[in-house]
Amino acid sequence: YKYFNTNNLWVDLVALKSIFEKNGGSIPLPVMKNAKTVDPRDKASQPVLQLETAMGAAISCFEGATAIVIPRERFAPVKTT
Numbered sequence: 001y002k003y004f005n006t007n008n009l010w011v012d013l014v015a016l017k018s019i020f021e022k023n024g025g026s027i028p029l030p031v032m033k034n035a036k037t038v039d040p041r042d043k044a045s046q047p048v049l050q051l052e053t054a055m056g057a058a059i060s061c062f063e064g065a066t067a068i069v070i071p072r073e074r075f076a077p078v079k080t081t
Contacts, residue, residue, distance in 0.1 A: 009055055012062070019061050027061055029053040 019027055032052050039045040059065040 009058065011058075015062055027058055029055075029057050029061075 030053065032054065034050040034052065036048055036050050037043060037045040038048055059067075
């Protein structure tokens with residue numbers, strides 16, 4: 001892959017505080033709805049909805065937010081699959 005996500009967010013705490021203050025103590029993130037079953041190995045088990053937010057979407061709340069490119073050689077593999 002040319003690009004990959006390391007699931008890291010670096011945030012200016014003053015800007016984060018400002019976003020919380022403007023939005024009643026929360027960050028206005030879209031909620032994603034995922035249909036699943038209670039037992040993911042059993043399609044016949046009780047259907048449920050998993051609600052989640054993508055923290056990557058939080059960058060849209062910060063004016064001037066950007067991504068940085070770190071050379072792949074800086075990372076050591078942690079999984080073999």
